[in-house]
Amino acid sequence: MNPEPFRIEPTFSPRIWGSRxxxxxxxxxxxxxxxxxxxxLTDVNCRVATGSFTGISLVDAWREMPADxxxxxxxxxxxxxxxxxxxxxxxxxxxxxxxxxVYASVHEKAxxxxxxxxxxxxxxANQGASLLLGLKPxxxxxxxxxxxxxxxxxxxxxxxxxxxxxxxxxxARMPHTIGPNMVICEVQEYSDxxxxxxxxxxxxxxGKPRELHIERALAVTDFSGKPIGKVPRxxxxxxRGTRSLLAACPYxxxxxxxxxxxxxxxxxxxxxxxxxxxxGTGQIRWTGGEAxxxxxxxxxxxxxxxxxxxxxxxxxxxxxxxxxxxxxxxxQWQAAGLSPSAISQTLFP
Numbered sequence: 421m422n423p424e425p426f427r428i429e430p431t432f433s434p435r436i437w438g439s440r441x442x443x444x445x446x447x448x449x450x451x452x453x454x455x456x457x458x459x460x461l462t463d464v465n466c467r468v469a470t471g472s473f474t475g476i477s478l479v480d481a482w483r484e485m486p487a488d489x490x491x492x493x494x495x496x497x498x499x500x501x502x503x504x505x506x507x508x509x510x511x512x513x514x515x516x517x518x519x520x521x522v523y524a525s526v527h528e529k530a531x532x533x534x535x536x537x538x539x540x541x542x543x544x545a546n547q548g549a550s551l552l553l554g555l556k557p558x559x560x561x562x563x564x565x566x567x568x569x570x571x572x573x574x575x576x577x578x579x580x581x582x583x584x585x586x587x588x589x590x591x592a593r594m595p596h597t598i599g600p601n602m603v604i605c606e607v608q609e610y611s612d613x614x615x616x617x618x619x620x621x622x623x624x625x626x627g628k629p630r631e632l633h634i635e636r637a638l639a640v641t642d643f644s645g646k647p648i649g650k651v652p653r654x655x656x657x658x659x660r661g662t663r664s665l666l667a668a669c670p671y672x673x674x675x676x677x678x679x680x681x682x683x684x685x686x687x688x689x690x691x692x693x694x695x696x697x698x699x700g701t702g703q704i705r706w707t708g709g710e711a712x713x714x715x716x717x718x719x720x721x722x723x724x725x726x727x728x729x730x731x732x733x734x735x736x737x738x739x740x741x742x743x744x745x746x747x748x749x750x751x752q753w754q755a756a757g758l759s760p761s762a763i764s765q766t767l768f769p
Contacts, residue, residue: 421486423722424709425695426471428478430506430718433458436622437511437600444699445506445543445603445716459506461696461718462610470711491691491723493743499532500610501743502672504696504718506543507604513597514630515552515573515618519640520592524613527636531613535592538608539651539667539674541739542586543698546601552577553588553596557645561638568634573618578648587651587666587674589768593642605696607741609671615640654766657756659684665753669768673744679736687725693742695719700736705729 432442432449435457442449442456449456460466464479473481482490483497490497518536525533540551552574555564559576567573577595580588582602590596595617598604615637619630653664656675660683666674677683679700687693695704701714706728713719713736721728730736746769753763 421472422708423486423489423706423725424471425704425706425711425719425721425725425728426473426481427469427711427713428462428718428720429467429469430459430461430716431463431466432456433460436624437509437513439508439510442506442508455510457508459508459716461504461506462500462502462694464500464610485722488689488724489692489722491689493691493745499534502694502741503608503610503612504694504739504741505606505608506716507540507598507606509598509600509602509604511600512620514616514620515577515595515597516614516616517595517637517641518590518592518611518615519613519636523640524611528613532611534609534611534613536609536611536613537592537669537671538590538606539669539672540588540590540598541605541607541666541674541676542582542584543603543605544584545582545586545603548581549583549599549602550579550581551588551596551598551602552579553590554578554594554648555641555643555645559643559645561641561643564638564641564643565634568618580648580650587653588648589651589667589669591642591669591768593640594648595637595641605698605739607672607674607739652762652765654753654758654762656753656758665766667766667768668744668746668749670746671743672741673749674739674741677738677740679730679732679738682729682731685728685730687721687723687728688742689723690745690748691742692723693721693740695721696739696741698737698739700732700734700738702730702732702734702736705731
């Protein structure tokens, strides 16, 4: 079977804090009957929309595709490793925290036993938009519980103003929430484990308070109070356009590329990658085929595709994400001329 990129249809998840319009990423989803909070681009239940696996679920395509499509890192399929989302908040999300792999492997076996480290890349944001990430120095479990009782828990967090193009790395155990009036692309371990600690007294559609998980949240929360900041971009070498590393850790590496003209791209035989179109339209061309792309789409690029071409019809901004071999990637970045100090600001080993 010859390798070919394929498009994955997103699944859309209603959320009480979501939006009734997902334009401009999904202009057809306007005036919605219920608010949509998330578009899951690589939900294992997503359907493949193009190519040899059209019509089947992503998880089935993952298991059935030739091993060299997945790459040598994934010779045995295992679970699909990356979850990519768009998030559309028009209200605050709950204040929450995610467990790490160690805690999840012991206490969350029924939920898959996998923790959740993630990163956020801001696609758009209104003036004044902000998020909470990390506690202030000196916050303890006791002061945190007291603030929950007084409904003042937001005051204990580091608040970060956001603008389009900002990136934040969110390790497991770091409490956080996203504010309204922004659109975020999130890349994470494939896990949906979330411990909700405060939800602004909101009710679910049946009128009941949404479940909180305070005991488990306190068991995993990082109370170190270490300063948190935006992750600076690191420019990567490219023949055309611009290409930047946004963040890298053992679970994922995320790049953003801007294309205004034809660009030759290459794959890495060790791992597949995902290509997420933030804006623009154009074509992907490879030996034996071509396909059109547009904003909001996610494409799986097989590891053994070798060379493919991106031909923008309109200037395009594209996220490329994959599971890295960090030691190999580090050597490659250094060989390309990236300074250790620049890499250290973007790398989270």
